[in-house]
Amino acid sequence: LRGKKGFISAGPTYEALDPVRFIGNRSSGKMGFEIAKAAANLGAEVVLVSGPTHQKVSHSSIDVKPVISAQDMYSEVHKHFETSDIAILSAAVADFTPKDVAIQKIKKKSDTLTLELEKTKDILASLGTIKKDQFLVGFALETNNELENAKGKLKRKNLNLIVLNSLNDKGAGFKTDTNKVTFIDDKENILEFQ
Numbered sequence: 180l181r182g183k184k185g186f187i188s189a190g191p192t193y194e195a196l197d198p199v200r201f202i203g204n205r206s207s208g209k210m211g212f213e214i215a216k217a218a219a220n221l222g223a224e225v226v227l228v229s230g231p232t233h234q235k236v237s238h239s240s241i242d243v244k245p246v247i248s249a250q251d252m253y254s255e256v257h258k259h260f261e262t263s264d265i266a267i268l269s270a271a272v273a274d275f276t277p278k279d280v281a282i283q284k285i286k287k288k289s290d291t292l293t294l295e296l297e298k299t300k301d302i303l304a305s306l307g308t309i310k311k312d313q314f315l316v317g318f319a320l321e322t323n324n325e326l327e328n329a330k331g332k333l334k335r336k337n338l339n340l341i342v343l344n345s346l347n348d349k350g351a352g353f354k355t356d357t358n359k360v361t362f363i364d365d366k367e368n369i370l371e372f373q
């Protein structure tokens with residue numbers, strides 16, 4: 180990968196509810212950070228756009244850009260896509276975000292609380308629509324109809340490759356040091372790792 184530029188998105192996003200609370204997810208960022216290290220060790224210049232995580236990396240070819248929300252990640256990723264050869268979107272981006280963020284801490288006045296959420300922008304899909312020669316890689320975390328769902332996402336989001344993670348597999352999913360994935364490319368070649 181010497182001479183190639185790429186960016187990797189990693190980790191969760193946090194969607195603010197009020198000044199002290201957010202909606203997040205269990206992504207640790209481990210996978211994205213490991214992909215960034217592997218790409219840099221192969222010679223690539225890497226920008227690592229990461230949501231809030233405890234992962235650390237120190238590598239002269241990795242430039243970490245910390246972000247918090249799905250909207251922050253969207254803006255940061257779009258700064259780097261045009262000049263990239265490869266884009267790997269492994270972040271677990273929130274699909275919904277609170278419609279209104281309370282300016283003051285929400286008080287527990289009533290027995291129930293209803294939150295209105297609105298869809299976030301799909302970062303990966305937005306890159307698929309403006310893609311030129313970039314090699315665009317997305318991830319799919321599925322619990323059922325895994326292959327069919329992943330192939331659907333590959334086509335819908337105009338990807339070159341999709342990496343399928345199944346939560347049904349032991350040793351796969353969030354916060355493990357191992358993973359078990361299947362690669363599907365745009366020619367429907369399937370490569371299953373055991």
Ligand code: CTP
Nearest residue numbers: 268269270272299300301302303317318319320
């Ligand atoms: N992704 C993204 N921006 C979002 C949501 C997801 O870039 N707002 C990316 C992820 O980084 C990942 C892929 O899209 O590469 C996951 O696709 P997605 O359709 O979000 O998967 P699911 O959330 O599993 O979709 P669905 O709920 O439709 O199954």
